[in-house]
Amino acid sequence: MKQENISVVILAAGKGSRMKSSKAKVLHTISGKPMLYYIIKESRKISDDVTVVIAHQKEAVIESMQNYFEDINFVEQDAKNYPGTGGAMMQVEPKHDKVLVLNGDMPLITSDALKGFLELEADIIMSVFDLENPDGYGRVIIRNNHVEYIVEQKDADDAELNVTTVNAGVYAFSKVILEQYIPDLSNDNAQQEYYLTDIIAMANEDESSIVPLLVDEEQFKGVNSKKDLADAEEIMQNRIHTKWMNAGVSMQLPSTIYIEEGVVFEGECIVENGCRITGESKIINSHIKAGSVVEESVVKNSDCGPMAHLRPLSNIENTHIGNFVEVKKSTLKGVKAGHLSYLGDAQIDEGTNIGAGTITCNYDGKNKYQTRIGKNVFIGSDSQLVAPVTIEDDVMIAAGTTVTSGEIKSGNLVLSRTKMRLVKDFYYKFFGKK
Ligand code: UD1
Ligand code: MG
Numbered sequence: 001m002k003q004e005n006i007s008v009v010i011l012a013a014g015k016g017s018r019m020k021s022s023k024a025k026v027l028h029t030i031s032g033k034p035m036l037y038y039i040i041k042e043s044r045k046i047s048d049d050v051t052v053v054i055a056h057q058k059e060a061v062i063e064s065m066q067n068y069f070e071d072i073n074f075v076e077q078d079a080k081n082y083p084g085t086g087g088a089m090m091q092v093e094p095k096h097d098k099v100l101v102l103n104g105d106m107p108l109i110t111s112d113a114l115k116g117f118l119e120l121e122a123d124i125i126m127s128v129f130d131l132e133n134p135d136g137y138g139r140v141i142i143r144n145n146h147v148e149y150i151v152e153q154k155d156a157d158d159a160e161l162n163v164t165t166v167n168a169g170v171y172a173f174s175k176v177i178l179e180q181y182i183p184d185l186s187n188d189n190a191q192q193e194y195y196l197t198d199i200i201a202m203a204n205e206d207e208s209s210i211v212p213l214l215v216d217e218e219q220f221k222g223v224n225s226k227k228d229l230a231d232a233e234e235i236m237q238n239r240i241h242t243k244w245m246n247a248g249v250s251m252q253l254p255s256t257i258y259i260e261e262g263v264v265f266e267g268e269c270i271v272e273n274g275c276r277i278t279g280e281s282k283i284i285n286s287h288i289k290a291g292s293v294v295e296e297s298v299v300k301n302s303d304c305g306p307m308a309h310l311r312p313l314s315n316i317e318n319t320h321i322g323n324f325v326e327v328k329k330s331t332l333k334g335v336k337a338g339h340l341s342y343l344g345d346a347q348i349d350e351g352t353n354i355g356a357g358t359i360t361c362n363y364d365g366k367n368k369y370q371t372r373i374g375k376n377v378f379i380g381s382d383s384q385l386v387a388p389v390t391i392e393d394d395v396m397i398a399a400g401t402t403v404t405s406g407e408i409k410s411g412n413l414v415l416s417r418t419k420m421r422l423v424k425d426f427y428y429k430f431f432g433k434k
Contacts, residue, residue: 007094007099008051010039011053011103011196012024012052012054012061013053015056018225019229023057024056026105027064031259033260033261038108040052042111046111046118049095049096051074051075052072052074052075053075053077054076055078062074075092083194084194084196085197086194086197086199096175097174098174099175101170101171101173103222105224106169106223108218108219108235108236109170109220110219113216123203123208124177124208125210125211125212126140126200127167127169127212127220128140128142129165129166129220134164134165136222137153137222138150139160139163139165140167142165142212150195152190154189168215169222181198221235237258238254240260241259247265248269249268250271252270257275257276258275259271262280262281263277263278263280263282266283268285270288272287272305272306273290275292275293276292279296281299286299286302286303289303289306289307290305292308299316300316302320305323307324308327309326311327311344314329316331317333317334319334320335322337323338323340325339327344330344333348333349333350334350334351341354342359343360344371345369345370346360346371346373349375349377352374355379355399358382361385370387371385371389374392377395378397380397380399382399383398384401384403389407390407391403392407395410397415398415398417401414
């Protein structure tokens, strides 16, 4: 569907003061990725000329987007002298004759939803939707089926405030229109900003063709506050759940499950309620049980939880991870770790059983060290493995042992406990008989 004849401009220079945050608005994340990421991704599907306008926290915005895309065309707005969405367009030099302008705070937009702007022909095609509560949006004044002007909420009189048809914030302009009107914008309004939306009234007076395009609120939702962000998150999660359920993943109470955009499922998987799966995690033929957190990890032919925590760079295969087990940066293949353990910086091989309460002591307060455990090792409950340590195949560690020697050879038993003592009838002597 990529068009060689349309340029896209994404406005991402604003402060976003209504977010009440030190972070640039477009960098606030939805399902693990900044809002701006989604808009650029979708824009690239339809255009070979995507420009992002930046100003506020520009370095942070550039740095963040470079994690995801190469060769984005950034243009800096002179936001001090020319603030506002109109000011944002002043330095932009689009390549093509048709220019699609998107607000950077619309993370739910999809390339499919932009089709109408590509297909219709007019000097200006602008997006509108009707809202029960139009609060915060610019009102679109339409008379006799004719768009006359857009008035921002802060500039609107009572009659205009009652209008429920609002500007969704996406427009396709002919380049000529932009070149003609942008230099004439003024900042004579409540916010003393240069409004891109003022072009509509100017073009209308000159009898240019302005076509309103009715769009779906869900796709064109603007995020201006933390509440909007949470609402958009819910919609995005719903999309992610639907996509994976359609691919065969079973989810119990999906509304309680959080899955980030980069997560991939393969084969037949079950995700129980209350799970959180983040980063570029990959879940293959596995069962993630209630309340578990999987971060940036691979889980293959395994089950995990309830209430297990796989921290980044864990690689679990043919393994059972039970409740209250925390794994970090470890590879477990064919292992059983059923209860209450911390396994960090470890490599554990087939047939090995990790007893309840086993802890890899991977940190000495200065550095982190590795633990290697071979095949068919039996680690008794409540053992500590002080890293660096290598336990070869076929070793038995008795319950309660602290392994401090760096290398345990095959076939051995390791046992470190204080000897048990039995004091006969001590209880009765101390408490007396009841
Ligand atoms: C804007 C529209 C409003 C519309 C709404 C839809 C204007 C004047 N108003 O209002 O009619 O209903 O979007 O969501 O356009 N930006 C810049 N530079 C700036 C200011 C903003 O690049 O100087 C960027 C922001 O980063 C943001 C986008 O433009 O991504 C929109 O700015 P925002 O302040 O959210 O505009 P709204 O008040 O929502
Ligand atoms: Mg907005």
